[in-house]
Amino acid sequence: MNPRRFPFTREISLAVMAYLYVPVVVLIAYSFNANRTATIWTHASVSWYGRILENPSIQAAAWNSLVLAVCAATAATLLALLAALSTRRDFLGRGAAETVLNMPLILPEIVVAVATLLLFVALGVHLGLTAMMAAHTAFCIPFAYLPIRARLDGMSGTYEEAAQDLYASRFRTFRRVTMPMLWPGVMAGFTLAFVTSLDDFLTSFFLSGPGTTTLPVYIFSAIRSGISPEINAISAVMLVVSVLLVALSFFLGRLRR
Amino acid sequence: MMHNPTLRRASLLTPAIAVILLLIGVPLCLMGWISLLGKGTSSGVDWASLPSVANYVRLVWEEDFDGTMILNSSYLVIFLRSVVLAAVTTIFSLLLGLPVALWMAGLSRTGRDAMLLLITIPFWTNLLVRNYAWLIILREDGWVAKSVNAISPFGPVQLLYNDTAVAIGLTYSFLPFMILPLYTVFEKFDWRLLEAAYDLGATRKRALRRVLLPIATPGIMAGSLLVFIPCLGAFVTPALLGGGKTLMLGNIIQMQFGASRNWPFGASLSVILLAAMLIVMTAMALLRNRRTA
Amino acid sequence: MTDASVPPAVSIRNVSKSFGKGIYTVPVLDDVSLNIDRREFFTLLGPSGCGKTTLLRLIAGFETANAGTIAIEGQDVTAAPPFHRPVNTVFQSYALFPHLTVEQNVAFALVEQGLAREAIRTRVGEALEMVRMGAFARRRPAELSGGQQQRVALARALAPRPRVLLLDEPLSALDLKLRKEMQLELKQLQAEAGITFLFVTHDQEEALTLSDRVAVMQAGKILQMGPPREIYERPTHRFVADFIGDINLLEGEALPGGGVRLGPGAVVPLTCATPGKVTIAIRPERARLATVGEGTLDATVIHSAYLGTAMLHKLGLPDGSTFLLRQSESSGPPPETGSRVGLTLPGEAIRVLLQ
Numbered sequence A: 001m002n003p004r005r006f007p008f009t010r011e012i013s014l015a016v017m018a019y020l021y022v023p024v025v026v027l028i029a030y031s032f033n034a035n036r037t038a039t040i041w042t043h044a045s046v047s048w049y050g051r052i053l054e055n056p057s058i059q060a061a062a063w064n065s066l067v068l069a070v071c072a073a074t075a076a077t078l079l080a081l082l083a084a085l086s087t088r089r090d091f092l093g094r095g096a097a098e099t100v101l102n103m104p105l106i107l108p109e110i111v112v113a114v115a116t117l118l119l120f121v122a123l124g125v126h127l128g129l130t131a132m133m134a135a136h137t138a139f140c141i142p143f144a145y146l147p148i149r150a151r152l153d154g155m156s157g158t159y160e161e162a163a164q165d166l167y168a169s170r171f172r173t174f175r176r177v178t179m180p181m182l183w184p185g186v187m188a189g190f191t192l193a194f195v196t197s198l199d200d201f202l203t204s205f206f207l208s209g210p211g212t213t214t215l216p217v218y219i220f221s222a223i224r225s226g227i228s229p230e231i232n233a234i235s236a237v238m239l240v241v242s243v244l245l246v247a248l249s250f251f252l253g254r255l256r257r
Numbered sequence B: 001m002m003h004n005p006t007l008r009r010a011s012l013l014t015p016a017i018a019v020i021l022l023l024i025g026v027p028l029c030l031m032g033w034i035s036l037l038g039k040g041t042s043s044g045v046d047w048a049s050l051p052s053v054a055n056y057v058r059l060v061w062e063e064d065f066d067g068t069m070i071l072n073s074s075y076l077v078i079f080l081r082s083v084v085l086a087a088v089t090t091i092f093s094l095l096l097g098l099p100v101a102l103w104m105a106g107l108s109r110t111g112r113d114a115m116l117l118l119i120t121i122p123f124w125t126n127l128l129v130r131n132y133a134w135l136i137i138l139r140e141d142g143w144v145a146k147s148v149n150a151i152s153p154f155g156p157v158q159l160l161y162n163d164t165a166v167a168i169g170l171t172y173s174f175l176p177f178m179i180l181p182l183y184t185v186f187e188k189f190d191w192r193l194l195e196a197a198y199d200l201g202a203t204r205k206r207a208l209r210r211v212l213l214p215i216a217t218p219g220i221m222a223g224s225l226l227v228f229i230p231c232l233g234a235f236v237t238p239a240l241l242g243g244g245k246t247l248m249l250g251n252i253i254q255m256q257f258g259a260s261r262n263w264p265f266g267a268s269l270s271v272i273l274l275a276a277m278l279i280v281m282t283a284m285a286l287l288r289n290r291r292t293a
Numbered sequence C: 001m002t003d004a005s006v007p008p009a010v011s012i013r014n015v016s017k018s019f020g021k022g023i024y025t026v027p028v029l030d031d032v033s034l035n036i037d038r039r040e041f042f043t044l045l046g047p048s049g050c051g052k053t054t055l056l057r058l059i060a061g062f063e064t065a066n067a068g069t070i071a072i073e074g075q076d077v078t079a080a081p082p083f084h085r086p087v088n089t090v091f092q093s094y095a096l097f098p099h100l101t102v103e104q105n106v107a108f109a110l111v112e113q114g115l116a117r118e119a120i121r122t123r124v125g126e127a128l129e130m131v132r133m134g135a136f137a138r139r140r141p142a143e144l145s146g147g148q149q150q151r152v153a154l155a156r157a158l159a160p161r162p163r164v165l166l167l168d169e170p171l172s173a174l175d176l177k178l179r180k181e182m183q184l185e186l187k188q189l190q191a192e193a194g195i196t197f198l199f200v201t202h203d204q205e206e207a208l209t210l211s212d213r214v215a216v217m218q219a220g221k222i223l224q225m226g227p228p229r230e231i232y233e234r235p236t237h238r239f240v241a242d243f244i245g246d247i248n249l250l251e252g253e254a255l256p257g258g259g260v261r262l263g264p265g266a267v268v269p270l271t272c273a274t275p276g277k278v279t280i281a282i283r284p285e286r287a288r289l290a291t292v293g294e295g296t297l298d299a300t301v302i303h304s305a306y307l308g309t310a311m312l313h314k315l316g317l318p319d320g321s322t323f324l325l326r327q328s329e330s331s332g333p334p335p336e337t338g339s340r341v342g343l344t345l346p347g348e349a350i351r352v353l354l355q
């Protein structure tokens, strides 16, 4: 009797995996349905993908999302990298610092989003891409921080000592040893921050101004006005992009461990 | 270069902390203040109004046309619905997540890694899109609804835009948050303990209850917190699958910043949501401390 | 050997080190002083936790001493950072950079020293040839066996031609056979490169076979320092005697008129500074068998083992303790188990120990 095997766990697990993935598969399948009334399956076609490529508002929204995600993820990764380097050793107040850094993970996003909206309006900040970039940077920090921290924790300080022993100054040690060894963690952190920003709906929903809609905000308002094959197609694209990026970050995280 | 380690550390740490405090900490404080102010005419807030708790009173009491205060249960109902839906989702997630985590922990190294990736992927994909997928599956003219209606003895059933649809969507959205902490516990679990329990004559059921459950408890608590908290503040799922009928806290907060344009009232609703979340987290922490003490 | 005009390779003066603050202070090194001569193979030997690694880290510059000075070839480096000290370390875990190839690892310090590309290439080639790893230049550390990583770590530390090479238990991760091989190679390398080696181990056999001089440490102090033969044959402390090789320790009483009494009627002719209780030590191979009543003591043979070229006898003494005696084959027939024998303890083979 293997103590690790429990009756029905396998069957339930497979059912749960189906629960998690069947909707995704259905969505992607429907995006290839040629029929306009998305209910009836006629034959496979990629025409809806062609349609979204031609739609100028989708193009604009996609571009906004991309610019936003690149900027926010870059800034968040940079800030997270510095923070991770400084919290490597224990010090008084390290716990408090980590709590603040992880704060965006625990707080309900809708509350943070409306609070930020209130702040920006109170300060007279113009809503739009810049406002979204600032807000996205803040909540992306923990997503970048955690993989970098994990990488650092798994990295023994001996390598840096070895570099200094071999005549590398502190800065040169950072450049030639710390950074290259940390790089997969930094890339994993960047990817996760990028995906988080790219997928974000709520914050952008409250902070986007006229003409600065992001893709998720566009999808939301489109869904509000009814199911359509275009939404299926653009949703499928978003899903696939996220999955690819996360898989990438997963493999980066385990690189040369 | 700075050679004073404290100074160097502070200068590295400050930017990230400052960004989070300025863009999340300060707004939350400001929101607390605004929740005490009155509704503005042109903008959302009347900055000149005197601070009062009127917005919080409004949650429960309503001024009648002749000036007497009468009970207004509509917000209470929504609040309760949010709590109940969050609780139900947590229980569903636990019932589904526990067997999955157990099964995963018994797999080979590659199997576990693959499952881990499969469980994490939904977490990183767009919540909106994933809930939209359920909209497609459950909608009235979809084949699921049609087949259910064909065999339903109660006449046509509405699958969408009700509490059940929201619960399905919420469980679907947050299930990975339950599986991951449970799996972490089981992965570290020393399975020889269970073997020992069997050797001592425990039946499978008893072994599960006496050995495995106590060990799983920290994972269950962590997972429950991770599911309950975001459920309480959910917006996308009830907005899509609740269809304006099954409202949750997140939806009425959004309304105050949209159509109703009563920002101070929206702020007070947000404060309530935060407070509820803090109460649950504190209760959990106390429970955990009592267990370890 | 020591020339007063040439400063020693390493000179440590009254160095103390403790970790922690306030009531959590843990003293690790207590007033350590030592000189290591140029081209010497010097070994720090001691049990786990006695402070060997800490002393090495102080010399390399990874830790700062609470008190005392450290000089390398006459130059005070007490306050210098690791990258300004002309010493290199072979780490116990090797610490080869996983993101660099073998070649790049060995070139690491040479790049920092600002050597020209051509010079770096030749130096890397030489260093890898020296450890016979030339064929592996393009590999990454993860693709090497433990012994090969060990050699690369050596080459990397030797390539910049340090004044002193610090080796912290470099062989402890290797299996016994490879370890013996590497011991020989290390010794050869040191002779070829003409570099001072400061070697750390807790393996006494390794220390004795490799070193020119050995320092035995215990609890942050150096108890005895000297060539292996001296440490082995003339231990000054009970701890040193016990730590290195097999030895018999006997309790006795130093008599005011000279001589040490080991039991009723058993007096060995030794002179001690102060009368009173003493511990004496004698190696198993230095004691001799005699006929009953004619030795220093009488004993019973409890057990004998054949060792190839010698016999090892376990003897029971009158006070109930046991005594090991190694009898070479040439010194007559072995006694039977259970028989009574005499035991001669030659005065020149006995050491009187400090506690």
Ligand SMILES: Nc1ncnc2c1ncn2[C@@H]1O[C@H](COP(=O)(O)OP(=O)(O)OP(=O)(O)O)[C@@H](O)[C@H]1O
Residues within 6 Å of the ligand: C019, C020, C026, C028, C046, C047, C048, C049, C050, C051, C052, C053, C054, C055, C202
């Ligand atoms: N960074 C540190 N902080 C606190 N205590 C330390 C630190 N480094 C070493 N010690 C303590 O100092 C003592 C000596 O450690 P050291 O590593 O020098 O021993 P060692 O002789 O090299 O032992 P081993 O043979 O096990 O390597 C140990 O008791 C250890 O716990």
Ligand SMILES: [Mg+2]
Residues within 6 Å of the ligand: C052, C053, C054, C168
């Ligand atoms: Mg050590």
